[in-house]
Amino acid sequence: MIRVLSLVVFLLIMSLRSSYANEKYQLSAGDVIRISVYGEQDLSIDSVKIDDREAFDYPYLGEIDLSGKTLNEIKNIIYSGLKGDYLVDPKVSVSIVKYRxxxxxxxxxxxxxxxxxxxxxxxxxxxxxxxxxxxxxxxxxxxxxxxxxxxxxxxxxxxxxxxxxxxxxxxxxxxxxxxxxxxxxxxxxxxx
The missing domain is CATH 3.10.560 (Outer membrane lipoprotein wza fold like)
Known part of the structure; x- marks a missing residue:
């Protein structure tokens, strides 16, 4: 029982450490990200590889600059752009698929x-x-x-x-x- 509890605590700490690192992680060319908007297949993108221009075109919002931005900043840009005109309260998540x-x-x-x-x-x-x-x-x-x-x-x-x-x-x-x-x-x- 103690071993299982120790393993659970260890995995929780590693998960928190990884999520904290992702909060601070700044995107750049070579990273691959996933954008999900709950219930909106047309606004969800499974894989976007960031190229040298460090920007990409997103449906309805146009070009989004990714240079030096964190995952949370990209999430907020998309949320703000979609809220109101397109969706009432979009549920947006942005995650790393592959690091550069x-x-x-x-x-x-x-x-x-x-x-x-x-x-x-x-x-x-x-x-x-x-x-x-x-x-x-x-x-x-x-x-x-x-x-x-x-x-x-x-x-x-x-x-x-x-x-x-x-x-x-x-x-x-x-x-x-x-x-x-x-x-x-x-x-x-x-x-x-």
Missing amino acids: NIYVNGMVNKPGGYEYQPGLTVQKAISLSGGVISKYRRSAKIYHIKASEFKKYKDYSQDELINKFELDMKNEAASHSIINSGDTIYVIASFW
Whole structure:
């Protein structure tokens, strides 16, 4: 009985933590959301992938800007737009179907994009990419670029980026640091 109760409490805490994270989560290109309006099939959308323009056309309301908005803000925009002219009291919900990827590059076994999961740490992201290549484990240095900072690095070549990181030792990422969707992890290492 105590085990079952402990499991229920644990699941409740994880659910609350996940819903709190979703309240603060800001949408951006690559996220996929679902919009449901109770009893209104024409106004419900199973899947909207947010593209680079970070906006989409919604029935009756036209283009809705999603850039930097939370799920709750999108829900309120749709609710306000539909209330009165179209529906008396619309029951709107907006949820994440799929988060945008995180990226792990550099001296890892499988560099590339991986689906974000709430609570993801630098170490877990590196594990998703197969870990640091064994011959570089001792000299590996890990750097974390947040999605919001990525634009200032986008014009750097791979070599320029490595040089910038090597000169900036104080910004190495701790393995337990939390990462968010759209973030990039770079693993830089030398053979000696």
